[in-house]
Amino acid sequence: MSAVTKPLDGVRVLDIATYIAAPYCATIMAEFGAEVIKVEMPGVGDPCRRLGTVSETGDTLVWLSEARNKKSVTLNLKDPAGQKMLKDLIRKADVLCENFRPGTLEKWNLGWDVIHALNPKLVMLRVSGYGQTGPYANKPGFGRIGNAFGGISFLAGDPDRPPATPGSATLADYMAGLYGALGVVMAMRSAEASGIGQQVDIGLY
Numbered sequence: 001m002s003a004v005t006k007p008l009d010g011v012r013v014l015d016i017a018t019y020i021a022a023p024y025c026a027t028i029m030a031e032f033g034a035e036v037i038k039v040e041m042p043g044v045g046d047p048c049r050r051l052g053t054v055s056e057t058g059d060t061l062v063w064l065s066e067a068r069n070k071k072s073v074t075l076n077l078k079d080p081a082g083q084k085m086l087k088d089l090i091r092k093a094d095v096l097c098e099n100f101r102p103g104t105l106e107k108w109n110l111g112w113d114v115i116h117a118l119n120p121k122l123v124m125l126r127v128s129g130y131g132q133t134g135p136y137a138n139k140p141g142f143g144r145i146g147n148a149f150g151g152i153s154f155l156a157g158d159p160d161r162p163p164a165t166p167g168s169a170t171l172a173d174y175m176a177g178l179y180g181a182l183g184v185v186m187a188m189r190s191a192e193a194s195g196i197g198q199q200v201d202i203g204l205y
Contacts, residue, residue, distance in 0.1 A: 006033025011188070013095040014039060015070065016077065016086070018046050020143075020170055021204060022099035022127040023066060024177025025184060029095070030069035037089065038067060042074040077108055086110065090118050095184055099127040102137045112199055122197045123187040125180045131203035146172035146204040172204045 011034040015026035023038075023046070030036040040046050052062040076082035087110075090096060096115065098105060105111050115124060126132055129141020147153045147166055157164030183200035191197045 008032040008034040011035070011095065012037070012093045013097065014086075014089055014093045015097045017097050017099040017127065019048060019099070020066060020173035021176040021202075022097040022125055022180065023048075024174055025125055025127075025180035026070065026095075026097045027066060027068065028177065028181040029184070034095075036070040037093075038070040038072045039075050039077070039086065039089075040072055042076055045072075045074075077110065083108060083110060087114075087118055090115055090122065093119065093122060094188065095123050095125065097125045097127075097180070097184075101140055102126075102128050102132045116197065120197060121191050121195055123184050123191060123200065124197070125184050125200045125202065127176050127180060127202045127204065129204050132199075132201050141204050143169040143172050143204075149205045176202050176204050 008029055011029065013026050013029050013034045013036045015023055015036055016039040017023045017026075026034075026036045026038070038046070046063065046067070048063045048066050049059050050063075052060045054060050055064060057064070075085055077086060112124060115122060128137070129139055129145070130136035144153075144165060147169065148163065150172070152166045152171070153163040156166035180200060180202045183202065187198050187200055
């Protein structure tokens with residue numbers, strides 16, 4: 001009996017993001033066969049490890065769900081040694097997912113120009129509050145802020161009470177990850193034809 005082949009078998013994804021939005025893109029890709037390497041800060045790890053109910057393993061149920069099918073390593077991306085090791089991984093990867101505030105990776109000498117030179121075919125997903133450019137690009141963002149800024153909170157709740165969180169504070173995060181995965185797969189398809197990767201810019205709001 002032959003092994004089942006998944007659509008993204010052979011694809012390697014580097015997930016250097018935290019919480020949900022960009023990591024969820026990597027999770028979706030892992031579900032369909034991609035090898036996903038989750039990069040976490042030494043001694044700290046992804047904040048999702050401590051978010052919600054702690055399981056018997058010592059990690060939370062949120063983490064066990066969000067990090068499923070991923071391999072974890074630790075690298076200090078603020079340190080030149082950690083940056084060098086990430087660059088070595090980038091040379092052998094197909095996709096990189098990140099959600100730092102715009103300009104952070106550039107400050108660490110890991111911006112798009114550097115990454116693209118290391119691996120011209122790599123596709124880079126960049127998730128931020130308001131996109132990589134524009135007047136709000138440098139502002140921080142989070143789920144509840146996105147719900148309010150986008151107007152969804154205004155539509156939720158009762159007419160005689162303050163706005164309410166619409167269902168989940170992470171609605172914007174999961175939508176960003178879902179559309180990020182779609183954008184990444186499209187960009188990968190383009191890179192297969194042209195040999196040139198590109199950035200996929202997703203703003204939560």
